[in-house]
Amino acid sequence: MFVRCFLFLVLSITTGPIAWSQTLHVGPGQTYATPCAAIAAAIAGSTILIEASGNYAGNVCGWTKNGLTLRGVNGRAHIDAAGNNAQGKAIWVIAGNDTVVDNIEFSGCTVPDGNGAGIRQEGVNLTVRNAYFHDNQDGILAGDKAGSTILIENTEFLHNGSGTGQTHNLYINHVDTLIFRYNWSHGAYVGHLLKSRARQNFVLYNRLTGEAGSTESYEINLPSGGTSYVIGNLIEQPATSPNGAMLDYFSEPADPNPAQELFVVNNTFVNNRSSGTFVQVNGAVSTAAILRNNIFHGGGTVSNQAIAVLDHNLATNAAIFVNAANYDYHLLAGVVAIDAGIDPGTGLGQSLQPTQHYAHPLSAAARPTSGILDIGAYEYLGDLIYRDGFQ
Numbered sequence: 001m002f003v004r005c006f007l008f009l010v011l012s013i014t015t016g017p018i019a020w021s022q023t024l025h026v027g028p029g030q031t032y033a034t035p036c037a038a039i040a041a042a043i044a045g046s047t048i049l050i051e052a053s054g055n056y057a058g059n060v061c062g063w064t065k066n067g068l069t070l071r072g073v074n075g076r077a078h079i080d081a082a083g084n085n086a087q088g089k090a091i092w093v094i095a096g097n098d099t100v101v102d103n104i105e106f107s108g109c110t111v112p113d114g115n116g117a118g119i120r121q122e123g124v125n126l127t128v129r130n131a132y133f134h135d136n137q138d139g140i141l142a143g144d145k146a147g148s149t150i151l152i153e154n155t156e157f158l159h160n161g162s163g164t165g166q167t168h169n170l171y172i173n174h175v176d177t178l179i180f181r182y183n184w185s186h187g188a189y190v191g192h193l194l195k196s197r198a199r200q201n202f203v204l205y206n207r208l209t210g211e212a213g214s215t216e217s218y219e220i221n222l223p224s225g226g227t228s229y230v231i232g233n234l235i236e237q238p239a240t241s242p243n244g245a246m247l248d249y250f251s252e253p254a255d256p257n258p259a260q261e262l263f264v265v266n267n268t269f270v271n272n273r274s275s276g277t278f279v280q281v282n283g284a285v286s287t288a289a290i291l292r293n294n295i296f297h298g299g300g301t302v303s304n305q306a307i308a309v310l311d312h313n314l315a316t317n318a319a320i321f322v323n324a325a326n327y328d329y330h331l332l333a334g335v336v337a338i339d340a341g342i343d344p345g346t347g348l349g350q351s352l353q354p355t356q357h358y359a360h361p362l363s364a365a366a367r368p369t370s371g372i373l374d375i376g377a378y379e380y381l382g383d384l385i386y387r388d389g390f391q
Contacts, residue, residue, distance in 0.1 A: 026038045035050050035079065039061055040061070051073060062094070066123075068096060071103055091119065092119050095123050110137055117136055118133040125150070137167045139169045143173050159187050167189075175197075175198050177198055178196045180203050182204075185206065187211055191217060200227045201222060210236060211236070223251045224250065225250035226260070229352070231267070232354040232358070245280035262279075263290045264291045265292045265352045266341070266375070267376070268378070270297045273299065275300050277302075277304050278296045280303070294375065297324075329376070339371050358377065
């Protein structure tokens, strides 16, 4: 007895309290028929594995439990709202903290107030990866939450929006940090491809393309400003967009973030309208935006901010891409963007060096080092781009 008590005391001191968790299985032949049934039975820290073969149409719910991981297995699990909603808000209303959503598809959410979302995020910290949000009034709608970090990666957003211009492929309100990387957001219905009011925004290596016939508005809307890093993205505006600006910064100064610092580095912007503004900065911003090593292709003004630092960019209408009609913006041989960049340095202590590039679909690859840094989102690799397609 003494030995057992001593060992328990040692384990308690060296490892701390024992953390209990569980794995719950959802789907045909599993313990739980639906995700919401498993969520109701789960304890904090649980993992819920959702079989892709199940039919979960109309299975909507909300929860306050912390630390849940919800993952589609054996394919991507699909939850169609099918006319239902949780709390008049979303398919899932997540008020718990530290949630992970992986490999799940959300579609078809509409609610009376027009803000029906695949996910309504109300807790602290959310990770979404390998997911697909389409044909909702909002893809993800996150409310104000101090101390929260939202990470979204390898995820597709398509045809979200109610048509009012107030709903978007995704809309992140005032959280501490948004990390948005390796995603494909396209074809929003009147709203924006990405809207964020986060205090810090890391928009890295994404494909943000309106695409032919789309009525999406801004490709990137950062209406409250914030310290924002936009690096290595493919950003395209269709001829049918109702709004000429592509990256909009601090357009709502009545709702400001504490800092107004914008770094736009090694992106490829393509404007298929005859005019517009690639990087639109509100006149109330007194700090110069840094625009470095970017391609600005098509008609329009690079930036309306008179004090913006425009450094080693290329503005052109020339045919410089491998297959622009299919949104493949690798560089053709011999274009002036090759070996024409500059070391982008740092911004507020963060490296601005592009270390990756977007790889279609929904992935990223290391950006190779090939002599002097090229301008734009891709490093020229000659025949390799034809061998690897969009890689």
